[in-house]
Structures are given as structure tokens and as C-alpha cells.
Amino acid sequence: MRFPQASTLPRWRQKVQYILNPLDYLDRGLQQSPDIVNAPVMGHHDILLLISHPQGIQQLLTSDTKQFFAPRNDLLRPIVGEFSLFYLEDSPHRQKRKLLLPPFHGDRIHQYGHLICQLAEQILDRLEVGTHFTARSLMQTVSLEVILKAVFGLSEGERFDEIKQTIVELTDAFKSPLTSGALFLPILQKSWGGLSPWYSFLQLKQKINNLMAMEIRDRRKEDLSDRADILSLLLSARDEEGQPMTDLELQDQLFTLLLAGHETTATAIAWALYWIHRQPKIKETLRQELDAIEATTDPMVLFKLPYLSAVCSETLRIYPVAILTSPREVREPVTLLGYDLQPGMRIYASIYGLHRREELYPKPLEFRPERFLERTFTPYEFIPFGGGARRCIGEMLALWEMKLALATIIGKYELKLASDRPEIPKRRGVTLAPDRGVEMVAQGRRN
Numbered sequence: 001m002r003f004p005q006a007s008t009l010p011r012w013r014q015k016v017q018y019i020l021n022p023l024d025y026l027d028r029g030l031q032q033s034p035d036i037v038n039a040p041v042m043g044h045h046d047i048l049l050l051i052s053h054p055q056g057i058q059q060l061l062t063s064d065t066k067q068f069f070a071p072r073n074d075l076l077r078p079i080v081g082e083f084s085l086f087y088l089e090d091s092p093h094r095q096k097r098k099l100l101l102p103p104f105h106g107d108r109i110h111q112y113g114h115l116i117c118q119l120a121e122q123i124l125d126r127l128e129v130g131t132h133f134t135a136r137s138l139m140q141t142v143s144l145e146v147i148l149k150a151v152f153g154l155s156e157g158e159r160f161d162e163i164k165q166t167i168v169e170l171t172d173a174f175k176s177p178l179t180s181g182a183l184f185l186p187i188l189q190k191s192w193g194g195l196s197p198w199y200s201f202l203q204l205k206q207k208i209n210n211l212m213a214m215e216i217r218d219r220r221k222e223d224l225s226d227r228a229d230i231l232s233l234l235l236s237a238r239d240e241e242g243q244p245m246t247d248l249e250l251q252d253q254l255f256t257l258l259l260a261g262h263e264t265t266a267t268a269i270a271w272a273l274y275w276i277h278r279q280p281k282i283k284e285t286l287r288q289e290l291d292a293i294e295a296t297t298d299p300m301v302l303f304k305l306p307y308l309s310a311v312c313s314e315t316l317r318i319y320p321v322a323i324l325t326s327p328r329e330v331r332e333p334v335t336l337l338g339y340d341l342q343p344g345m346r347i348y349a350s351i352y353g354l355h356r357r358e359e360l361y362p363k364p365l366e367f368r369p370e371r372f373l374e375r376t377f378t379p380y381e382f383i384p385f386g387g388g389a390r391r392c393i394g395e396m397l398a399l400w401e402m403k404l405a406l407a408t409i410i411g412k413y414e415l416k417l418a419s420d421r422p423e424i425p426k427r428r429g430v431t432l433a434p435d436r437g438v439e440m441v442a443q444g445r446r447n
């Protein structure tokens, strides 16, 4: 059976369209076929299927890994490095995930609750009444500091500032379609005599790696028994043969966490601020919920607030920060949604396509947090963090940060949008972010 095609354009033109205007491309594909569509826009695959049907996604993410293998991401290798979680596969990938997951869950994450609230407060307090600012950049400061302090265990100082500044420059480079394009077209991963955005990217990455190498070297000399951050934990970890991770391995993992972790979360918080301020009723309902609890509340109470949680879910539904999951590769002939798949085919779960399904999310273009209070969605109906073997390891940290930063900001400060013009989602690297970054104006503290 022939697969429905996302577009009849030649492959190279589809690729360009997908890089420059991903949602337009995906919307056209969904119009052709809402469940499964062939969209050969990444790598050299003739068949590259995007699945937006919950049952198809469930089969893809939970089936025997022999049928749907979770391969390493070749295109990301020059960016994140050969030891990165994104580039590992099979049992080395499973082993490293086992090592990296615990510090991202439970008590380890909860101890950062007060830090997140304090950081949000410190940063918002610096804004004088009338100051114009971009929510995405401001929230990037919060999420970057959380990662550097809580996850890497760095304390403020020269190195902390230098890493912070360099990573902001590096992520800003992905605003350019040329740099974003390099994530999909290896031909753009060229230095062209030092003139290309790719060259600047490599320079910045090298600078961050050097700074991390210095931190790793210093940390190796310390007594790590009292430290709870990820870097210390990884430094103490040993593999099955009792060997520690090498400096290069550590650098790649740290760089991956930095890159995957801070901009995604900052973008999600900025989107939430946009929706909350665009619809006064939402801000009012959120305030009622926040005002009904003590100002000094335990972060866990904030985390469990139903309406705040619904606002965060709806934010991650309507414009998911990541529009696709990582790919799967068919390893054995298998049937999916009535189609026969052959070894070698590439398949992605389309987070965007799933979150736009009318029967799951009536009037999907409307931002309506109540839908998350009216019904519960299964892990295959709502997947902002993906699922299965490569599910996001930073999910808990991201939600913890999103909810606590929003509770602090909405509970304690008055802000407004700088203009009535709607924000449009635009590609930033592999993520989808508000084009103008959500421009806002500070209006002072509420109390």
C-alpha cells in the first residue's frame, strides 16, 4: 500500500519548506492524511513516516525494540558529540540513561524548588516599572541558572558567568535559518573559511567545552561525598568494569543537558506567559488559585495546583516545544495503522499532529486549559516529552521549573504584553519558539 504523501514537491523543496516553515509543512501533511504521512525531510530516507494517531504512537513507542529500534541521531552528532545520549544507541544508551535518570527525579529535583522561586523573584525584582523585556530571554536566564547551579553544582563566579554568556550566544545562533538548517542538512555543517554560522557555532561550543573541562578537572580534586549535583554524581559513577567516565564523555553529556534543557524550558515558560496575559480570564483564575494558598508555601503544593498544571499542559499542547520525537527505525517487517512497514524505514511520532487532533482536543487552535481538567489524557494522547526508550529525561525538572516560575511571577508581579499582535511560532534549531520571544512590560510588584 502506498503511503499518503505530505507533499508532491521534490524532496529538496520539501526539506527547505520544513526548515523554514515547519508548521505550514506539517499542517499541509495533516490535511493530506491526519494519521500517517510520508515526509522525507530529514537525512536521505525515501520513506520517513510521521505518525499522529494515538494507537499508532502507542505501538511505535512501546513495541518490542527489535521492531522499532531507537537509533542514534547522526545529524546531531557534530553538535552534541559522540558520547551524548542523543548519539548513543542500544545497550550503551540504556546504561547511560540509567545513570542519568535518578538525579532528575524525586527528592533530588524537589530540593531545587526554593532556588527556582528565588531566582524568578530576583530576576523579576530587577525590572523597573515600565521596562520592556522579552520573556523568552528573561526566562532563559532563570532556566540556565537553574541548570548551572542545581544540575552542574556550579557556584557563581567568573566561570559561571562565562559559560552562561557563551551558551546564550550559542543558542541565539539557532535563530538563523542557516544554523537551524545545519541540523537537517549536513552540507550546511561546513566552516567555509571561518565565515559561516557553523564556524561560529563550533567556536562557541569549543569555548564551552574548555570551560567545562576546567570545571571537571577542579571537581576531580574535590571530596564529592556531600555533593548532590549531576556532575559530581557522574564523576563518582563507574561502569560495569569499574571504569569512570572520561573527561570527553562527561563534556558531551553536560553539553547535551545544557542544550536540551535550558532553552526548551525557557521557551515553554515564555509561551505560558503569553497565553496567560492574552486572556485575562486565565490570569484571573490562576490568581484565585494562587491567592488561596500561603505565600511561603511548600513548592510541592504549588506543583500540584490543578489549574496551574492545566495551564502548563495546554501550553505544551498547543505549540509543543519539540514537534517530533526522536526517530525509530524499522528492524523487522511490521504492520502499523494498517500499513506494512519494511526494515530501514524511519518513523517519528508527530507531537504536533497528535496534539492537533479534533476528537481529542475539540477546537484545537483555542488555548483552553480547562480541557485538561475535564478529562485525563493517556501517555499516547499527550506527549510533549515524547515516550518510550528516548523519553525526555528532564521532564520533571522542566515541569517543576515551569510551574514554580509561573506561580512566582503571576502570584507576585504585574506584567502586560507589549502589543496586541499575536505571537507566531517559529523554528529555533529543533524547537518551536515564539517568533518575537513574547515582548512584555513590567508593571511592578503586586504586594
Ligand code: HEM
Residues within 6 Å of the ligand: 085, 086, 097, 147, 256, 257, 258, 260, 261, 262, 264, 265, 268, 320, 321, 322, 324, 325, 326, 327, 384, 385, 386, 387, 388, 389, 390, 391, 392, 393, 394, 395, 397, 398
Ligand atoms: C519544556 C521543556 C522540555 C521539553 C518540551 C522537552 C522535550 C523533549 C522531547 C520531545 C524529547 C524526545 C523524546 C522522544 O524521542 O521520545 C526530549 C529528549 C531529551 N531531553 Fe527534553 N525536553 C524539555 C526539557 C529538558 C530538560 C530540562 C532536560 C535536561 C536538563 C532535557 C534533556 C533531554 C535529553 C537528554 C533528551 C534525550 C533523551 C534520550 O535520547 O535518551 N530536556 N526532550
